[in-house]
Amino acid sequence: MNKKITAAPAALLAVLLFILAACTADTNHNGGTTMNTAKDTTAEAVSENAAASPVDALLDRITVNEQSSIRIAADKIIYIDPFRLPDAPHDADLIFITHAHYDHFSPEDIEKIRRDDTVFVVPESMTADVKKIGVEDADIVALAPGSSAEILGFPVETVAAYNTNKQFHPKKNGWLGYILTVDSARVYIAGDTDDTEEARAVKCDIAMLPIGGTYTMTAEEARELAKALAPKAAIPTHYGTVVGKEADYDVFADSMANVVKKIQFGKY
Ligand SMILES: [Zn+2]
Numbered sequence: 001m002n003k004k005i006t007a008a009p010a011a012l013l014a015v016l017l018f019i020l021a022a023c024t025a026d027t028n029h030n031g032g033t034t035m036n037t038a039k040d041t042t043a044e045a046v047s048e049n050a051a052a053s054p055v056d057a058l059l060d061r062i063t064v065n066e067q068s069s070i071r072i073a074a075d076k077i078i079y080i081d082p083f084r085l086p087d088a089p090h091d092a093d094l095i096f097i098t099h100a101h102y103d104h105f106s107p108e109d110i111e112k113i114r115r116d117d118t119v120f121v122v123p124e125s126m127t128a129d130v131k132k133i134g135v136e137d138a139d140i141v142a143l144a145p146g147s148s149a150e151i152l153g154f155p156v157e158t159v160a161a162y163n164t165n166k167q168f169h170p171k172k173n174g175w176l177g178y179i180l181t182v183d184s185a186r187v188y189i190a191g192d193t194d195d196t197e198e199a200r201a202v203k204c205d206i207a208m209l210p211i212g213g214t215y216t217m218t219a220e221e222a223r224e225l226a227k228a229l230a231p232k233a234a235i236p237t238h239y240g241t242v243v244g245k246e247a248d249y250d251v252f253a254d255s256m257a258n259v260v261k262k263i264q265f266g267k268y
Pocket of ligand 1: 099101104168169192215
């Protein structure tokens with residue numbers, strides 16, 4: 001009898017202790033999370049102060065000489081749409097081409113950077129174009145929009161690049177933007193595109209967007225896309241020479257905190 005009476009409060013006590021323990025654990029968990037967040041923030045701040053975050057470090061190794069002619073000096077040397085290059089370093093491990101227009105697919109500039117073993121990544125619809133300039137089948141990776149691959153160790157995803165309110169870049173051509181993962185940062189190179197649903201779906205740390213209008217989205221449209229993508233850094237391209245004005249940069253950067261200017265006008 002006594003045993004039963006003591007057993008009931010003991011069980012109740014056990015339940016209460018369990019609830020208390022659970023609550024305490026929860027409190028600890030939340031506290032721990034907060035502390036970790038604070039610690040992470042501090043660590044990030046320290047690393048930013050000391051040198052650079054991974055994205056900042058990568059930003060330092062991205063150059064845009066003109067238009068959408070991009071070079072990324074990672075473990076491998078990567079070019080995207082080389083155009084009007086000032087030098088001929090023949091240092092390309094990888095050349096990405098977004099589409100067939102002369103300011104993106106420039107055989108003359110490709111000759112300045114390619115080597116015997118350079119790998120070309122192109123839209124499927126451009127396979128014949130790169131073969132025509134002497135690239136062998138084994139060195140061509142031809143991709144459709146919305147696909148993914150790992151190329152020389154770099155994860156690559158493709159994004160359809162096309163116009164929605166003009167005719168220069170029809171969707172049916174299968175032309176591309178690329179998302180390259182370099183040093184764990186996702187870099188979106190949009191190609192010649194408007195603000196499409198595919199572009200809006202991109203998750204990236206660095207967004208490189210055309211802003212010059214006429215053939216692509218305007219600076220205002222690109223700014224809206226950039227705000228939706230909310231990357232850690234946005235780099236405007238495709239303005240100031242072939243199309244668009246240098247001042248488009250200011251329109252794009254207006255009310256944006258994370259815009260990085262890469263094209264230095266008058267340098268080349
Ligand atoms: Zn184009």
